[in-house]
Amino acid sequence: MIVLGYNGFTRGAELFGRLYGATGVGRNLLVGHDAAAALVIDGEVVAAVEEERLSRVKKTSDFPAQAIRWCLDSAGVDLDQVDVFAFPWRFSSAVAEEMIAKICDAELPVAAKFDSLRRTGELYTGMLARDAVYSDFVQRTGYRLDPNKLALVPHHLAHLMCGAYLAGGGDAAFLVSDGRAETLSAVMGELRDGVVKRFDEGTVDMASSLGVAYGRITRYLGFVPNNDEYKVMGLAAYGPPPQHNPLLERVVRLHEGGSYTISVPPDVQEYCALFDGIFGGDSEKREEFDFRVKVAGLAQHMVEAVTAHQLRALTAVSGLDTLLFEGGLALNCVANTKMLERSSFTDMEVSFGASDPGVAIGAAVYTAGLRNRPADAVTTPYLGPSYGEGRILDALEAYGDRVEWQREPDAASVAGRTAELLAEKNVVGWFQGRAEFGPRALGSRSILASPAFPDIKDIINLRVKHREPFRPFAPVVLESEAPRVFEMGKKTSSPYMTFVFPVRKEYQERIPGACHVDGTARVQTVDERQNPELAALLGAFTALTDVPCLLNTSFNVAGEPIVCSPRDALDCFLATEIDYLVIDRFVVTKREGPGKMT
Template sequence: MIVLGYNGFSRSSELFQRLYGATGVDRNLLMGHDAAAALSVDGEVVAAVEEERLNREKKTSDFPVKAIGWCTDSTGVRLDQVDVFAFPWKFTSAVAEEMIAGICARDMPVEAKFDHVRRVGELYTGMLSRSAVHDDFVRRTGFEMDPNKLLLVPHHLAHLMCGSYLAGVGDAAFLVSDGRAETLSSVMGELRDGVVTLFDRGTVDMDSSLALAYGKITRYLGFVPNNDEYKVMGLAAYAPPPTRNPLLAQVVRLREGGSYTLSIPGDRRAYYALFDHLFDADPAKREDFDFRVKVASMAQHMVEAVTVHQTRAVAAASGLDTLVFEGGLALNCVGNTKMLERSPFADMEVSFGAGDSGVAIGAAVYAGGLPRRGPKPEPTPYLGPVHGEQEIHEELLRFKDRVEWVELEDGEVARRTAELLSEKKVVGWFQGRAEYGPRALGNRSILANPAFGDIKDIINLRVKHREPFRPFAPVILESEAPRVFEMGKKRRSPYMTFVFPVKDDYRDRIPGACHVDGTARIQTVTARSNPELARLLGAFTERTGVPCLLNTSFNVAGEPIVCSPRDALECFLKTEIDHVVIGRHLVSKKSG
């Protein structure tokens, strides 16, 4: 069975701009953001890529025509061979009626209700309805899809299926929490014997979305909502947890069964005024670093308190040992670790597709059915485009006036790269298939030696062109991780979705990988999961005695992670990266 899962709308940007004034930073709040496509064959995901990697528009919500084209072309599958086209939003007529009823029940003038219903109606007929989704596919691909082959998958179910498939677990409790789905922002339940059961008492509606609340605070602090929340998470580490948190005292109300309500206005001016009141601020103070740290600490503390409340509730209701946590809020890796350690669960899984890029995979998995017979494929994030040596060489020739290179023997790649990294060099690392999701996981990465205490400043300012407070993640062999980090209940962290304290003995040895609070968001690697990166780690540790490398995404601020050799070379030439290794080619800039 062949299934194509995809996420993205051609008209999302147009309609949200015209109907709701969504421009500027609000572009990241559009439905369909992180547009992507994934192809599943007989229950195994064989190809997946985000549209932004190909059209070079970060967090694009556009219909993923390039991603679909790559998935089919790279696997030799024609669209007329696809059995199911799975789309991770299900706005049925019943959902539309629920949306209309919700508007009518609000406390607002009747004229405002009519206006709101009009706008929702245009959004539904122009983008969200089944016929609009079908017509969008036909118009953008030119393929006359059989309407009976289109399967609309509920958004939160797509998140769950992505997490369950990639975790490789059978029975598990689950929690999904994101900005919004069709009508809810968070659900919990369990997956047992292939059957999904929702715990109704744990559902949370969109008006109380924790992820959107965190996004509003992100915007209040001058960052981009639904994009820069990790900056707020990073800033929070510069202050201890607050002894008094007005967000928990006046905004959040925890309820039995794991649900909660949040009282934050939807209008920007109204919630800015609320935050100014809660945080004792005025517009002039919002740019102050100490003020940002204080507010970020309170926002992070709020997320941790609410998600721990949810985790304990789903554990009590399920009794299973493992929790699958998905949705945009699951990218808050600091909160993830605290959720697990403060819960009865023995383990918690968060996938590399936890955000909305993952729902394309999840929709495909749901339509194709979780694999139940025979050995299950080992989950891998390396599902994207790969480029052969000839293509790499052709791209290098295009830049021959600005770069020079040597072609290494296979066995020399790790040794020569480790030699460079033993110095204070920054190296772009471009190998194999592109990884999927928002994190660079060792195939489209920038690497450096964490033994140098100022390496973070060098990369932030001279390479990434971003704020100096931003931390970087270490990548380490899975077998070595417990020696360097306090892993708690975890034994592995392959997708940078958990944060761990660095052991005292190693804080002075890898200062470049330690955040201000002595923690690190780690990626663990094995020879099976990423052979080339594992060889490099082995060679680097043997040469230097340093057990890990600093790993950050191969891009600059505001741009998607590089996908092709051309992307890599262009990024290399406009930054102060010292060298880039593309396949077997060690590339340097020409002097003068």
């Protein structure tokens, strides 16, 4: 059976912009962001890529035409051969009726209700309804599929199925929490014997979305919502944990069963005024580092308090040992670790597709009727495009007036030579194999450096990534070495940078570049089966330097998607002060002259 999952709407940006003013920073309101496609053949995910990697438009919500075409071409499959097309949104008639009822029951003037109904109706008929989804596919692909082959999967169910499949199946309690699905923002329940049971008392309406509230504080601090929340999470570590949190008194109300209500007005000026009153701020204070740290700490504490409330309710009704956590909130790796360590769960899984790229995978595996992965399948995020030596040489020759290169004879030589470069305080662009799927660079399209140098974070932030100096970097370490360097708690591995761990005291001075201001690190563990090239490099680097890990950050600059192709990598390499580019077996340097940065 062949199933294609995809996420994205052609008219999303147009309709949300015209009807709701969702332009510029306000584009966080769009549904369908992180557009992507994934292909499942006979029970296995064989290809997946985000549209942004190919279109080069960061966090695009557009119909993923290029991603669909690449997935099919990579597997040698035609559209005629696809059995089901799975889409991770299901705005059914019942959902539409609920949307209408909420508008009619709202405390609004009659004229405002009619205006809201008009806009919602245009959005529904032009984008969200089944007929609109079908027409979008036909118009963008030129392929008139059988309407019976189009399967609409509820958004939160797609999130859950992505996490369940990538965790290997099996029984688990689950929590899905994000900005919004069709009408909800959070659900919890159990997955037993492949059957999903949702605990209705733990559901949260999208009007009380924790993700949206965190995003509004993100914007209040001058960052981009639905994009820069990790900056707020990173800032929070610069201050002590709050002793008192006014957000939990004036914004959040916790209820029985794990639900809650959050009261933040949707209008930017209104919620900025609300937050000024809560935090004692104004437009000038919002620019001050200490004020930002205070607000970020309160926002982070709010997330941790609310998710702890959800887990208390979940553990009270579920006796299962494992927790699946998916949705955009699952990218808050600081909260994830605290959730696990303070709960009765023995393990917690957060997939590499936890945020909206993963719903393309989730919709596909759900529609394919999969309960578990094939027994011999390796759970891998490396599902995107790869490039043969011919394509790489073509790209290098196209930039031949600006770069020069040397081909290493084999993989061991690549690892050894790269380890030598990294030991000398060089910053290296690392481009190997298939591109990783999801928002994290996991060692296929990465920028690497040695964490042994105290100033390495400043060098990368300012001279390479062109971003704020307070941003931390993730260490990547062999899974077998991780417990020696980090206090892993209940976790034995963390392959997708979704958990934060304290750096053991004896290593904090040895890897200062990997330590955040609070002595923690967002760790990625690697083993030879999942990523043999990166594992070999780590082994060679450790043998050479006795430093057990490397810094790993995404191969891009601020505002750009992670690189995908050799040409993308060369463009980024030449536009930054990255010292070397290692692309497959080629070690690339910049020629002296205009192309050489000083």
